[in-house]
Amino acid sequence: MNYVTVNPCKTCQPLGAIIAFRGIEGATTIVHGSQGCSTYMRLHLTHHFAEPIDVASSALNEKDTVYGGAANLKLALKNVLARYKPALVGVTTTCLTETMGDDVNRIVNEFKAEEQVNDVIIIPVSTPSYTGAMVDGFNLAVEAALNVLAEEGEKKNCLAVIPAANITPAEIREIKRIIEDFIPFIFFPDYADTLDAPFFEELPLIFPGGTKIEAIKRVGSCRNGIILGVCGGKNLAQLLTEKFGVAACRLPLPVGLKATDIFFQTLAEITGKTIPAHYQWERRLLLDALIDAHVITYGKRVAIFGDDADLVLALAGLAVELGMVVAICAVGPSNEQFVRQGAPAESILNPVDFDELAQAVRKTRLDLLMGNSKGKFMAKEKNIPLLRFGFPIHDRLGAGRQQIFSYRGAIQMVDLIANTILENEDLFVSFS
């Protein structure tokens, strides 16, 4: 349809910004707008990560929209500082406050002066959602934080790694495991432990974990940088290179054999080290898994969709390695880079909503769907399985624990995809 979005395949920018701020140690977030936006985002994040998620709101009401939201935002800041004692507060705007034209920078500076706040860092980020989507909000928040915190400095043997896509806490851990073997690094924003938190003896108000503020400052002294994402994160690569003089490159998400090869090669080039033997070994294990699966997956038709172009591209790459036919590659929010990259698919849909996607799905033969939970309606209608990846996953457990990166993650994926096909077709011939 031309004027109606039916069953949207995207959410809004502040949501991504909230996730980014979770990746800073001791940080919390205020959504500057009416109460509903923040409550909905909390609900969405809670469903997905199965964690309690506190996000404050400046709780604007009708008269504030006439006189401006300054008083409410200041009160919100005051209460959040009193209650959570954060080291840093991210302030994201909403459609409402953007349209009202609130100057959040000015309000924050006034607040700091009035209340004599010197020891808490407050980072505003402009995230109107009538443009962009979740991943854009994430990237904008990362950019804002780097702008405020990072300092240009003498370059050291250090690698800054910044995700610019929808990656899970478990995937952050995997990336860190690998890079540790190559070079000292700063991973930012690191929400591994704050969005996949353990059971605590005593529940902390702000979950421990996140990139240390000290470390974010040093991003500007890293000789090299890697941005994970080729569709998103252009702003981050530019910032690193131009403002801080960090030699930054953008890489596809390390999903599947080839993309993971690129990741390792880049690390080897940057550090001048050879790839450690155990990764070579993991690579061979993946090759072995691919061989085991190839007959099962060959020629099988899959539709891949989501709101994050980089994830969709990455999944498509792996599907191709499995000999599958990517019938549809669909990304909700409009993304020029994605279209330009050209996915290896019969048909590419962008921008798209689930209504249009469902129509395309109806018209073609498919064996498998890969994407977020909202694909369940199509799966039901077509009576084919849906493997859940991306955001949101609100009808299954373990979204934050999913790990598809590197050779290791790919091995799990290969088995999962092959077994799902077997399960559905009920054609498994015993090898024993």
Place this chain on the structure above:
Amino acid sequence: MTLEVLKDRRNHIIKKRGEMEDLPACEKESLAGAVSQRACVYSGARVVLNPITDAIHLVHGPVGCASYTWDIRGSKSGEAQTYRHSFSTDLQEEDIIFGGTEKLYRALNELVARYRPPAVFVYATCIVGLIGDDLKAVCGRVTEETGCTIIPVQSEGFKGNKTEGYKAACDALFDYLIGTATGDNNYPYVVNLMGEYNVAGDFWAIEPYFKEMGVRIGATFTGNAKVNDLRSAHYAKLNLVQCTGTVTYLAQKMEQKYSLPWRKVNFFGLEGMEEALLTTATFFGNRLMLDRAKEIIRQEKKRIFGPLIFYKKRLQGKTAAIYMGGAAKALALIKAFKLLGMETVLVGTQSGKRDDYAQLMAEADDGTVIIDDANPAELAEMLTTLKAGVLVGGVKERYLSYKLAIPFVDFNHDRTSLFAGFDGLVNFARLVDTTINSPVWALVRGKFERNAFI
């Protein structure tokens, strides 16, 4: 209490001691920065209207507001599935600058042409209120041109909280649907169920009892409802109001205009079901119907007695905490816990009113803490200090509860378990048992065992 509470929040929390007069402060706007569990006006309007199964629900605003409300509620439909789609005008920057009415107009025409729906609800979001789109005018124009009923819902989020949204929804129903068609005036025993949303199929669990009593259900507001049932709702002889927070306002308006009386009922819990059926029969003053109601209650009580005793044995002496959106459910829950031999130590609501809290106060035992518009930090401290054995709440509270090692039962609009009717109570008891008596809590509290394998 050692709780450290923000100054402006202090009087929202109160502990019952004997015959006291004080109530917690309530009916206030949420404090900025306090992480309220509340949502917005728009979300309140969706609660009331969204279960209408064959209508189109179009959200006029940026896409996020629509995205977050797509298929998140557990209201079931026997037939039409239109309500499970999310429709949005997905306003872009240029619409914000030049106004969104043109896009809305075209969107409505497109929807009417493709779906031919019996009605379209158009929800206003904050941004639409701010840029001043005249919803009413556009809806009126499309109604005139296409003949399809287009209903504006004035639910700009910033007008207040959920309660305002309930009101906006009630106004929409009252002004645009109720009274727009004639109904059957010959049958004397017709009731409407109001504030029953068929969550997890609740409605289907209570419908048979009314049938058995010879009572016909005219319209349900709005569980499993169809637009046309609602049009002739004023032909009913009685409105039974369950979720008082959401629809009392509508019942009052219908009483004024159509002299249609209403009664408060509750379909959750033994006492609730008993009262609901007897209230209905007594209202109609029909001996036979009253006898039948009594017979149903006798039989059903006998039927569920065994299972209830089974669960009571497993739950007796445990403590419970309740945090609900509205007060009606909270009240029924206190009663249900009493029946199971459990004591309620904490009860709170997102947006209860003064007389709600007075009722809760009356029903609660001495020492129970009562809280209005709690935030997660307060809830966490309360649950720990009061040593709650189980928490009943919504999704936002679930993982907080889990992290505190406190068992949890979901009793919200997005739940998937049926709680209404006699069987609903047993089902509820089963779920409380499932979470309280799971082995996981012993594991959580246990210490690391070094010699486990020796």
